[in-house]
Amino acid sequence: MLNQWYDRTIAFLPNLILIAIILVLTLIISRRSQTFVYRLAERTQAPPEITDLLGRLARIGIVAVGTLLVLDRLNLSGAVLSFVAGLGIAGIIIGFALQDIVKQFAAGVLLLMLRPFRVGDDVKIGAFEGRVMQVQLRATVLKTLGGDEVQIPNADVYSTAIVNTSRYELHRRTIALTLPPESDLGRSRAALMQILTSVPGVVANPAPESAATGLVGKTVQLEARFWVDERASNVD
Structure with missing residues (x-):
């Protein structure tokens, strides 16, 4: 009996050594894969949330492969495959039940x-x-501009037109004025242009411009259009 146990141990020893090597390599590669993802993310300037998520997924994937290799050496791969197949079916059922959460998660990524x-x-x-x-x-x-907090589901954000007013420094602004009947249109326009060019943040190129847009009774409607550099602007 003791001899049989000894013979089996000696026969299994190569597998045991191979399992130990697989475990060590799995730990090393999983850590290095996560480090590799972090370095790659730094080069591409990926958001920290995505970097952390991809790093964890890479590490989990390597550990999962290493675990399957170890179980294969233990002749348990058949049971594992059956278990994985069962998890796949359960995953499909859970996916249908949580499809809204999955949709929001995918849109967030x-x-x-x-x-x-x-x-x-x-x-x-x-x-x-x-x-x-x-x-x-x-x-x-x-x-919001009123100081309220709004949480918008990411799926709605992803499928909706987004206007980002902070993307570029220059923005065009428009001012509408009503001039009294006795006003001189030429002088009013010149005075308005002089005022605009003296305002910090209003750029000279493209140059400010103004034009009469219509009459309301005896008054003249004057509109001024100008570009503002948001980095140096005091214009609201």
Whole structure:
């Protein structure tokens, strides 16, 4: 009996050594794969949320492969495959039940990867306008102009037109004025242009311009159009 146990142990020893090697390599490769993802993310300037998610997925994937290899050496691969198949069926059922959550998660990942806006940007998303406070995997959080917090589901954000007013420095502004009947249109336009060019943030190129847009009774409607550099602007 003891001899049989000894013979089996000696016969299994190569497998045992191979299992130990697989486990060590799995740990090393899983850690290095996560480090590789972090370094790649730094080069591509990927968002921290995506970097962390991809790093964890890479590590989990390597560990899963290593575990399957170990179980195969233990002659348990058949049972594992049956278990994985069962998990696949259960995953499909759970996926149908949680499809809305999965949809929000997928949209959140796409938003973090494509980055149509960043935290701190002023945006208009559908009927909401405000500053981006957070981009979560489920929802995008805005602080509205009135100081309220709005959480917009990421699937809605991804499928809606987004206006990012913080993307570019220059923005065109328009001012409408009503001139009394006795006003001199030429002098009024010249005075308006002089005032605009003296305002910090109003750029000279493209140059400000003004034009009469119509008459209301005896008054003249004057409209001024100019471009503002938001980095140096005091114009609201």
